[in-house]
């Protein structure tokens with residue numbers, strides 16, 4: 001969205017500047033042509049070299065159309081037949097250089113090469129004849145006939161190659177003279193300039209708070225900043241200090257950038273947007289210089305807002321991960337940022353907003369008072385907020401009468417604002433593909449499904465037996481979770497393959513902030529219900545439960561090591577909220593404890609698995625019933641379970657949902 005209205009604050013497009021840019025383009029073009037010539041004329045520059053084994057294989061497969069000996073380079077160029085070029089292994093050659101030469105082989109001596117080739121051909125002919133007596137020698141010999149051209153001319157271009165560096169340096173010299181006279185436009189001398197994009201009052205698209213749905217808390221906090229930018233006097237007259245920066249923290253796609261833009265739009269001030277990663281370059285000192293430049297430009301435009309997306313790219317705690325030397329560059333960038341933030345007085349009217357999804361890894365110096373002293377948390381939207389976001393994004397869509405945004409909001413637990421924006425767009429595309437005049441409910445549902453699970457792949461290669469196993473596996477999850485008190489109740493199960501998974505189940509987890517042992521154990525049992533069903537019904541288990549096992553194992557490990565939920569280890573947690581442990585090689589516990597952890601995790605998972613099997617064994621007929629419906633219809637809903645199992649006894653599920661759980665089976 002930025003592309004149309006961005007302009008670089010560092011260049012004034014006047015005529016002198018433009019002609020200088022034209023010149024640089026000419027130099028660039030000359031350089032490129034020279035380099036291209038170099039590669040074109042040197043044999044094998046653009047094509048791959050093959051070794052003897054590969055070459056012999058080519059001959060054996062009759063892939064070679066002709067050969068050309070290039071005396072100058074002491075190599076033989078290989079031209080492949082049209083049939084061969086269609087093969088997968090030669091795809092690269094076909095793309096690079098369709099007319100050939102496709103490959104080359106470096107040789108020591110032409111005579112030796114020729115002899116070897118003849119020998120190889122003889123061998124091949126003999127073995128072909130031995131294998132099939134109906135063939136005649138003449139015919140087979142024909143198959144291996146490969147014309148060999150000789151190219152003994154000297155290449156004048158290659159003689160001129162030594163001129164290239166001279167020309168290059170000369171061109172570069174001229175170019176830099178120009179660049180310097182022009183006061184440093186773009187190019188290599190502009191590398192220390194910030195790459196910030198500027199959105200100002202003249203930009204056609206301004207975002208306002210009404211484009212941001214939900215996020216009431218965050219909006220409120222940020223309104224104060226807007227107010228300050230609108231009438232700074234009100235605050236400064238009283239001697240009050242305005243926060244210099246606010247840090248927006250939240251998962252990706254929750255609208256942090258959007259919110260920052262809305263601030264700029266509401267306050268009618270320029271808005272500089274930059275990503276933390278843009279500061280980091282491979283040249284030493286560039287990051288710091290970019291920070292300096294950014295602040296300089298911003299101060300000229302004050303009052304204004306600087307927005308740094310993904311600030312964790314530069315703001316990571318210093319001194320951590322000090323094994324790699326690349327740290328120094330980031331550190332100096334960060335230091336410069338801190339200096340700049342301290343440097344300008346509060347009244348300068350530059351406010352820095354930054355976004356990250358990992359506030360925990362940021363350097364504490366950044367969070368100190370007077371810098372990013374304000375943290376605004378942005379969470380994934382809840383039901384009401386999701387409805388609001390849908391409303392924002394369907395504003396420009398033509399909707400059919402059956403569209404119910406509330407219903408969509410219920411179907412999209414765990415979606416971020418960006419996901420919802422994506423759903424709306426996708427729904428429009430789906431409807432357009434069907435040449436509809438309005439977008440209907442089914443288009444939205446198709447879009448939601450697509451976002452959840454990637455593209456539907458109907459009719460992909462699954463045998464009926466495999467399908468049966470998948471149906472029973474998914475029914476196993478559904479049945480166990482239905483019958484356990486604390487497991488999340490099911491919303492929908494499908495065995496329509498999507499993306500990489502062959503089947504999936506959606507559940508409605510309760511919103512809870514403290515989870516008990518029983519709840520976790522029930523969930524683990526349901527997770528293992530898929531594999532248990534396979535064993536109960538077919539008496540054998542498959543590899544299809546990989547992601548289930550991974551999930552169960554991780555959960556059991558977390559229960560033992562982090563949540564202190566195992567008797568043997570007791571009330572101990574090895575969780576490290578500082579994240580420091582991620583970088584250390586040693587475990588915080590002894591070998592003995594490690595063994596205990598292993599055995600506790602193992603016992604817990606075994607217990608859950610046995611429990612799942614018991615439950616399914618007792619309900620085998622119902623499980624079978626369910627799986628048959630699933631095989632028939634490919635999709636089942638909670639209602640189907642209710643008809644088979646009866647009403648769920650313990651309906652402790654609330655409407656609102658934290659995260660959708662999709663459970664996949666590869």
Ligand code: ADP
Nearest residue numbers: 212213252253254255256257258389417418421
């Ligand atoms: P972040 O910076 O948090 O990763 P963005 O601000 O880039 O997320 O959000 C991406 C897109 O998602 C936005 O351009 C907008 O279309 C949509 N979006 C996200 N949150 C909201 C919201 N609360 N209201 C409306 N649209 C939203």
Ligand code: ZN
Nearest residue numbers: 530548664665
């Ligand atoms: Zn499963």
